Amino acid sequence: MENKKENHTYLEINGDYRMRELDKSDLEQFNALLQYAFQVTSYELLQTGWEQEEIKYAKRPILEEAYVLGWFYKEKLASMIVVYSMKVNIHDNIMDMGGITGVATYPEYTGKGLIHSLMKRVVNYMHEQEFPISFLYPYSIPFYRKMGWEIVSDKLTFTVKDTQLPKARPVTGMVERVSLDSEDYHNVHSYFALQHHGALIRDNLAWDEYWRWENDDMIAAVYYNKDHKPLGYVVYYIANEIFHIKEMVYLNIEANYGLWNYISAHFSMITQVQGDNYSGEPMAYLFEDSEITETISPYIMARIIDVHDFLLEYPYQIQPEDFKIHFRVIDELAPWNAGDFMVSWHDGETICEQVEDNQSINVVELSINTLTTMLMGYKRPTYLYDHEKIQTEYYMLTWLERLIPVEKPYFSDYF
Template sequence: MEKADKYIEVNGDFKMRKLTENDLEQFNGLLRYAFQITMEDLLHTGWTEDQIMHAKMPILKNAYVLGWFYHDKLASMIVVYSMKVNIHDYICKMGGVTGVATYPEYTGRGLIHSLIKQAIRHMHKEGQSISFLYPYSIPLYRKHGWEIISDKITFTIKDTQLPKVKPVTGMMERVELDREDLLNVHDYFSMQRHGAMIRDEMAWDEYWRWDNDDIIAAIYYNKNHKPLGYLIYYIRNDIFHIKEMVYLNTEASHGIWNYISAHHSMVNEVKGNNFSGEPMAFMFEDSEIVENIEPYFMARIIDVQDFILKYPFLDKSQKIKINFKITDSIAKWNNGVFKVYWNEEETYCEKTDDLHAANLVEIDIQTLTTMFMGYKRPTFLYECGRINTEYYMLRILEQLIPVEKPYFSDYF
């Protein structure tokens, strides 16, 4: 355990250091204050006060938690989880940023800015070439290099609009939340879905942490009792709430929707979230369902050179060298021109000083991230003024970058 007196930065009476298990009470206090969580709210989940107090202890043990202290009082903090995410079938180390908070009396001192800069340095040192976060302020995180990379589409379906039952040979089975089959289905799903997080034990703990006792899990098994999908849900006030729906093939999708439709006499409507980036209405016979779209997670490339070297470009037979001129106001190692080319399916990326190279693509770190993640296409970004290049380069970029929007359904 790192000693509490080992400071990373000192600024007058303010000192930056990593938090330890001894800081648990202050850590919980700032979280509750900043995110307006009361003890009463938490007790409604069925937890005891002692359980609530120690629920976040694993974070202080396993995550990188950094804070500014005014004398001995925690004033501001940031948390970085060590995670993994699927980027076009490449499993990438990812720094999950959360818990960014400051007490109001300490705002306006640049505390958050300096914490973010240090967190980025930490992720770079740890080889986490990309970072994800859920933004409480999109402009703030754009300023620090993150950009939107996924959407959340919230849907509401009336009981009369639920799909008709379609014949399947398998069946749904309600199971315990820790059923190994459920975890295995998500593992298989996330390994073949661009943008999906690879959930380890800590990620699953965060996934379940504050759920009420009425949460239910059900798995779809085919006729050979092979798990092919699952549904996490609860029913409250005549509404069927879908927390998560995962399926590996069409049969499992039909089986899950058959199961939901079987509740039609118990509920008035079904509510849930869709993270695929595509509306669901087309799938229903009665397509007049309500869908609301909003930006969800943001990401930022931490190490451009490492990310590009491992990125699964589509057409590596290209006989061209692309020069990405990148600007990054925080991570200085990302500033400059990166020459990218391919030889026999291998990607090369070299940093150069040639600011006037041919095939130049001028782009900031935010735009580079959302483009490589597939959330927005190169042509769209060019038309928005986010990319400066010759028009012929757009065709090349379109051929190189896979066409698939990220699927990210987690929250931390």
Template structure:
């Protein structure tokens, strides 16, 4: 019985739709030769043994967060090291301690708050709605909060289907309590909680990629930054619609993102609190402009500010090419005011190819991380690109801190739906061995099966790559939020 509802059960949208991407076509079914190798049979098969040995060594000395999560020192404690600590969920009476630990750990200074126009009291009040909406767990030492983790209930688009997601944030420990494995235990407990809540995937914005990799999270999205000289701006394209500057709380801006997120893989579904977090660290100078079609449908937006002759783009979203052209026309109209355009791009694809003058500066850095919380549920939820009742696969998964994900998951297809069951031994003849990090980044589309195989992240027969490539949709995740 399906536990999570797919998008087709949601009310139909009555707004504009994204135009189909020219290269996003459904994958072809597996080769009829049913396993004929695509390369000479003497090709070296890849294995995970060296990687597993390294992981085992890491786990024996598991790191956890200190202060802003990027220090090494919170080692897995010996037996009885937690005896002086009490674990519990934080209540409203603990908010002052919660906010104080956040301020200390993430070094939110008064000067930084002044830059964005916040008072100390306003900062406290801004965090209260998130605190009240989230599940916050912590370790207390003699009644004082020592370490904490926040699980924020959210929803995300996974390959066109909307699912529950647990957002991990506010992970922090006072430095005097490091070396006791507090963060390690909190992350393990957070996975248990998310599993109980049927939050089958978890996102976070990492301060330390190595720390979270050790606990099963993996990179799933990139943030690309670009710089375009005023002389490199794209040529004007005539459009029928009109762009208008709007308030950042504009309902039309929210509508554009809603339609975009419901159709864009990886995107966070933003409610009122998510929008509040989205604007959290922006100054009062940030502006927004919405592109409207000739019949006044909002089709795109750009969020930006102008400073020192630089047009800085926080986010650009469009639902079709008309809106894209209209937004760039608007940016180019600032030609006399600016010397360059800088911005962020979260699509996973570089911008240079789209410009007539492609010699622009672009950088790429990993941005969002994710991990599958419950492999069995996620496999049954996941929208594979085709179903074949003759096909069966055995995923042998390793998970460092979620024991229910350790084992062999037998996947088959019945009546067009994936069926996943945990079994004792592989019996399909199609074994795919990988860790939870690799399974996550592969199914989320950040890295393709062939790339992962060629980099020793998957252990399997080479001929299965063609099947996996066809099963997994090609879209890369879009994730532009921070929490």
């Protein structure tokens, strides 16, 4: 149902509730709901160096550059959701991605299905915008699983004592501290993202989100080789004798050694190093003293928005001629994804077509959640089969293991 009132177009009307897209006139209500839902007070922001006007306008770019949808109750914003237009590396293939953020509802409006209806709307929106996949940082994994999202990457948090820091290794380059908007620093991330499956391709908006609400003590240090070519960086701050790593990226082992040399050079100032590792692989093996503390937690969830387009764009490890595989997908939120998608290859090209759901050979039946986490490489086909997430003939696991690249996703961003 569509209705216009006060120059606003309502996508749905339910009693006193009205759904519409937000614009700049909604900025104050938008900020108020964000701060309430995510428990960020103006006082806390002021304590970290934000001015009152900066707080008010910090999220203005969202309303200008993103799709923001909300439910209003008697003209008061009750619930909302935000979609960013982004790009992500999927096994060396750069795909458009819808980044979900700002999912929030005032407590007095919970339990009325507002978020569920907003999620359904934005899935349709992303389908119309031809985003093959969507990412989000979950506040409730079970909630998002019900709507088709699944875990695709982990965050490994580590603690290294000062006595466990690696000994200096000889390198020909050196580390230099740079500004947070340094071109060299940004370029290293761009090269890194193009080489690593799952990484976000950061544009200006993504960089703004990367730094939003961070304190002013953050430092970026870049490793340069002997030809002054930037090959890695570490973003960090030091507080209470702890070296906190926000992110550490390197393009080769020389840069890795150089950055750890730099960190270890703070030995007299710190008692430990704490940081986050997004590679999906524990770090302990790489330390001479491997008794470091590492904890793992799920980080980013993803959802294939358009199965046909994703399967068509997906970079399979092999392209077997005279072979067809049927992905029988279950997706309750996106009806265009439900059905049998037959994938085959001819002359180096992938062919994907939706066919009658009555095939009996080479069929792999699975939910949209499982299809997403499997194709993203977070969980392997055999693991998913063993845990009854996939229904197929056992011989098909060999094909799936060969088709799907092995690399785990790297995703270090937050929005």
